[in-house]
Amino acid sequence: MLSFRRFLASLGPGTVWLVIFVVGPALILLAYSFLTRTDVGQLGAPVTLENWQRIFGYDALFQEWVPDNLRVLLRSVLVAAVSTFVCVLLGYPLAFYIAAQPPRRKNVLLLLLILPFWVNFLIRVYAWIIILRPFGLVPSTLAVFLGMTYAYLPFFVLPVYSSVEKVDWRLVEAAEDLGATPVRAFWAAIFPQTLPGLIAGVILTFIPALGTFIVSDLLGGSKTALIGNLVQDQFGQAGDWPYGAALSFLLLGAVLLGLWLYARLAGQKGLEELI
Amino acid sequence: MLSADAAVSVLDVDKSFGSVQVLDDVDLDIRKGEFFSLLGPSGCGKTTLLRILAGFEQPDAGQIIIGGRDMTGVPPHLRPVNTVFQSYALFPHLNVYDNVAFGLRMKRVPAAQQRERVGRALETVRIGDLARRRPDQLSGGQRQRVALARAIVGEPQVLLLDEPLSALDLKLRKELQVELSNLQETLGITFVFVTHDQEEALVMSDRIAVMNRGRVEQLGKAEDLYERPRTAFVANFLGSSNLIEGTVKAVTPEGATVQTVHGPLMTHQGAHLKIGQSVTLSIRPEKLRMERDDETEGNEVRARVDDIVYTGAENQYLLKANGERLIVFQLNADLGADEDFDYEEDVALYLPPGNLMVLEEG
Numbered sequence: 001m002l003s004f005r006r007f008l009a010s011l012g013p014g015t016v017w018l019v020i021f022v023v024g025p026a027l028i029l030l031a032y033s034f035l036t037r038t039d040v041g042q043l044g045a046p047v048t049l050e051n052w053q054r055i056f057g058y059d060a061l062f063q064e065w066v067p068d069n070l071r072v073l074l075r076s077v078l079v080a081a082v083s084t085f086v087c088v089l090l091g092y093p094l095a096f097y098i099a100a101q102p103p104r105r106k107n108v109l110l111l112l113l114i115l116p117f118w119v120n121f122l123i124r125v126y127a128w129i130i131i132l133r134p135f136g137l138v139p140s141t142l143a144v145f146l147g148m149t150y151a152y153l154p155f156f157v158l159p160v161y162s163s164v165e166k167v168d169w170r171l172v173e174a175a176e177d178l179g180a181t182p183v184r185a186f187w188a189a190i191f192p193q194t195l196p197g198l199i200a201g202v203i204l205t206f207i208p209a210l211g212t213f214i215v216s217d218l219l220g221g222s223k224t225a226l227i228g229n230l231v232q233d234q235f236g237q238a239g240d241w242p243y244g245a246a247l248s249f250l251l252l253g254a255v256l257l258g259l260w261l262y263a264r265l266a267g268q269k270g271l272e273e274l275i
Numbered sequence: 276m277l278s279a280d281a282a283v284s285v286l287d288v289d290k291s292f293g294s295v296q297v298l299d300d301v302d303l304d305i306r307k308g309e310f311f312s313l314l315g316p317s318g319c320g321k322t323t324l325l326r327i328l329a330g331f332e333q334p335d336a337g338q339i340i341i342g343g344r345d346m347t348g349v350p351p352h353l354r355p356v357n358t359v360f361q362s363y364a365l366f367p368h369l370n371v372y373d374n375v376a377f378g379l380r381m382k383r384v385p386a387a388q389q390r391e392r393v394g395r396a397l398e399t400v401r402i403g404d405l406a407r408r409r410p411d412q413l414s415g416g417q418r419q420r421v422a423l424a425r426a427i428v429g430e431p432q433v434l435l436l437d438e439p440l441s442a443l444d445l446k447l448r449k450e451l452q453v454e455l456s457n458l459q460e461t462l463g464i465t466f467v468f469v470t471h472d473q474e475e476a477l478v479m480s481d482r483i484a485v486m487n488r489g490r491v492e493q494l495g496k497a498e499d500l501y502e503r504p505r506t507a508f509v510a511n512f513l514g515s516s517n518l519i520e521g522t523v524k525a526v527t528p529e530g531a532t533v534q535t536v537h538g539p540l541m542t543h544q545g546a547h548l549k550i551g552q553s554v555t556l557s558i559r560p561e562k563l564r565m566e567r568d569d570e571t572e573g574n575e576v577r578a579r580v581d582d583i584v585y586t587g588a589e590n591q592y593l594l595k596a597n598g599e600r601l602i603v604f605q606l607n608a609d610l611g612a613d614e615d616f617d618y619e620e621d622v623a624l625y626l627p628p629g630n631l632m633v634l635e636e637g
Contacts, residue, residue, distance in 0.1 A: 173331055174364035176351040178378035178429065185352075188377070192368040 026252075032245035043241055051246035069230065069247065073254055076227040079141075079216070080209035083148035087156040087205050090149070092198065095160035099167075110161070113154050121151070125218045132219070139221030147215040152208060156201035163197025202262070207255055227251050281340070282307040282433055282465040283328060288337035290323055290489075297323045298334070299489040305433075305467060310459050312468045312476040315486035316512070321469045324486075325435050328467060330354050342432045352381070357426040358435040361442070363418045365410040371397070371421050372406040378429040396428035399458065416447045423458075433465045440475065452478050473513045477501065485509050501559075505635050510557040517563070517601050518634075519556045523548045530628060536597045537576040542631035555634040561604040562630035565592065565616065566623050574631075576601070576624040580616050592616060596624065 033051050038044040053059070057067035098109045116124060128147050129138050137143045167190055175185035213228030220226075231251060234244025283305040290298040297320045305311045313321040326332045328339060330351035339346040342355055357378065365374050375396055379389045397403045400420040410418060419439060426434055436455075440448045456479045459466045470476050476483050477497045484494040485508070493500055493509045504510035507518055521535035523545070531545030533556060542556060578596035585591075585607075592603045601624065616622060 168364075168367075170360065170362055170364045171366060173329075173351070174358075174360060174366070175377070175381075176331075177329060177356075177358045178425065179352045179381035180377075181352055182350075184381065188381075189366060192366075195368075 029245045029248060032242050033249060035242045037240045037242055051243045054243060055246045055250050069227075069250065072225060072230055073227045073250060075224070076210055076251075077254060077258070079144060079148065079224070079226060080206050080212075083145055083152065083209050084156075084202055084206045086145065086149045087153050088198070088202065091153055091156040091201065092160055092194075094153075095157050095164045095194075095197075098157075098161055099164040113157060116154070122214060124151075125214055128219060138219055139224070141220065141224050143219035144216050144224050147219045148209050148212065151212070151215060152205040155204040155208070159200035159204060160194060160197040163194045167193045199262075203259070206258065210255060210258070211251055227254070280307055281305060282309075282342065283467065284338075284340040285324070285328075286338040286340065288324070288327065288334040288339065290320070290327065290332065290334050297489050298327075301337070301486075301489070301491055303484055303491055303494055305465060306482075308463050308465055309481040310456065310466045310468065310479055312470060312480040312483045313486055314470055314473060314476040314483050314512075316471055319486040320489040321471075321486050322437060325358075325437055325467065325469045328433070329356055329358050329435055355432040356435055357429055357431040358437065359419075359422050359426045359439045361437045361439065363410075363422040365418060365421055365425070367410050370407050370409050371402065371413070374410070374421055375425045375428050377425065382429065392428055393424075396424040399427065399461075400424045415443055416451065419443065419451065423455075427458075427462060427464065431464065433467060434459075436466060436468045438469055438471070441470075441472070448475070455479060477513065485512060487512070503632055504557060505632075507555060507557070507634050510632070510634065515560055515602060516557045517560060519558070519599070521554060521556065523550050523552045523554060526550060531633070533633075536599055540626060540631060541574055541628040542633060543629045544631070545633040548633065555636075557632045557634050558626055558630050560591070560602040561589075561606075562627065563601070563603045564625040564627070565603050565605060566625065567620075568623065572625070574626045574628055576626065578622055578624050580618055580620045580622060583616070583618065590615065594622070594624070 032043060034047050034049070035043045036046055036048050036050070053062070055069050057065050057069055059066075098106055098113075101109060125147060128143070128150065132138045132143050132146070137146075169190075171189035171193070172182075172185050175189040176182065180188055211228045211231075213226065213232045216224050216226045217229055217232075227247070227250065231244050231247045234240045234247060238244075281304040285301055285303050285305075288298055288301045289296070299320075301320070301324060313324060315321045323332060327334050328341070328346075330346065330349060330353075333348070346354060366377065369377065372393060375393045376389050379392060384392070393406075394403070397406060400423050402417060402420045402424065405413065405417060405421075410421065413421065419442075422439065440451055440455075443451065452475060455466075455468075468476070468479065480497055482494065482496055483500055485492045485500060487508045493505050500509060501513050504513065504516065507516075510516035510518065519533075519535050519537065519540070521533040521540065523531055524534045524539060525532040526546060526548050528546055530541060530543040531548050532539050532541050533545075533554060535556070540556060545554070548554060576596045578594040578601060580592055581595045581600075582593040583590055584593070587607070589604045589606050592605065594601045594603060603624065
């Protein structure tokens with residue numbers, strides 16, 4: 001068995017990185033969530049569980065239950081899921097299309113795909129307002145879906161593309177040789193090879209979509225507030241950091257639950273390959 | 276050609292890729308239950324012909340008949356053939372069992388029958404114990420066996436093998452050559468085997484088609500091709516040959532006499548030749564007799580030993596005779612025997628008339 005010191009050494013720089021940039025901030029946030037907001041909007045004593053009660057919709061004395069936050073969370077999950085699904089429908093074939101092009105065209109298409117990143121995200125969302133307003137679509141839920149799909153499509157296409165690039169097409173011939181129709185040959189021989197990319201793409205799309213607040217704020221108006229908007233409000237206008245911290249853990253919980261479910265659905269293997 | 280006992284008939288097939296003609300009027304029959312090899316250097320069209328049989332390519336002209344059915348326009352998945360690919364093309368996400376069962380599932384064979392047939396196929400290629408492994412956990416030879424099991428489990432009429440042994444090391448290749456021949460005899464399936472390795476083709480095949488530049492140069496049994504090559508290409512691609520050019524001097528019902536740089540040479544072939552015609556004679560290096568004394572019985576050439584290559588079982592003598600190079604192989608039979616010749620030694624070569632082949636103009 002490895003000694004404890006060797007175990008520590010084997011963790012290496014990756015662990016240091018994780019502790020500084022992920023675990024540390026999360027712990028600070030966790031600590032905030034047990035504090036109280038002072039009159040001037042700062043963090044202060046006493047230590048309390050009230051924020052956690054509030055995020056689940058209970059008042060201080062557990063006498064009333066108003067699950068508005070949970071409703072917003074559910075809506076956020078739905079909006080993120082639908083946007084991700086649309087990204088899959090549009091992006092999966094797009095990745096194959098790009099991969100099938102001759103090298104020069106392929107590079108141009110990939111450049112076009114990431115070109116929007118050169119423009120500030122906020123400006124691009126404002127651009128959608130200008131595009132959609134003449135049709136009376138701002139604010140609307142449809143506009144939120146459009147904006148989300150637009151924002152996250154490249155994040156979906158890129159990982160899928162990289163696994164399509166690596167596909168061994170000779171397996172199609174092997175499958176057809178063994179009696180598979182072209183359609184079945186695709187599902188049997190090609191689709192499994194793109195699964196790691198597909199899983200990565202779905203995760204890279206779903207998680208940011210779940211936490212977004214800019215798109216819903218600018219394109220959806222107050223009616224389609226998402227969990228991201230709630231968190232942002234607490235850290236911004238409302239100035240209630242402890243409550244915001246607790247809310248962000250609600251979001252984190254939803255993300256982890258989603259990943260766990262997804263890992264079970266997609267099978268352990270896909271995630272292993274991804275990681 | 277189209278005969279009743281043909282498993283596969285290739286009828287006047289042409290195929291070009293762009294401006295390159297890959298197959299030029301290929302016409303051959305492959306008999307039911309035979310081990311048939313397509314032999315030739317890379318680029319000779321042998322793999323393209325195999326892919327046309329499998330249905331991955333369509334011929335520009337001509338027809339393919341498999342099991343009496345015209346295969347023109349029939350997609351690969353509806354053809355009664357299976358392929359063992361050069362790269363094996365195993366499905367990486369499936370284990371050995373599922374790879375082998377793939378074809379049966381596509382044909383919706385009942386589950387119980389699937390298990391039985393997959394089990395039998397794995398036993399046939401002797402990898403029954405590897406059923407749960409994934410392809411990346413197998414050695415090259417084991418993958419080869421999985422590819423083979425996957426292709427035979429569906430009991431195809433014809434098994435197509437595209438240089439299946441080329442990625443294996445020499446020893447394993449030799450083992451699998453024997454196993455493949457035995458397997459073919461046991462199963463009775465027609466094998467069409469593509470290879471560029473002449474020895475492999477000679478060892479395994481019932482019949483061989485030697486291909487060159489998109490054409491079949493010669494088709495026949497291994498012995499026929501080796502002993503009686505018809506073209507200079509065949510004479511040199513299968514083993515090595517001494518080629519001697521000359522002009523026909525006399526023709527009799529028993530053969531011909533050809534005037535060469537070495538003087539007149541008699542051959543038992545060539546009764547069809549015309550006097551004055553220029554021809555190329557071919558003789559295998561092991562079919563010349565090398566002696567010290569001049570016995571003056573005709574068909575003799577005086578030569579000098581230029582170089583000696585020791586290869587273990589035989590000595591290869593490179594000789595110079597009348598300004599031309601000749602090679603002679605002599606079995607290394609007895610230790611210290613005085614048949615061993617020295618550098619610079621003058622010798623007499625006897626070219627038996629029965630061993631001198633008359634080649635067609637290539």
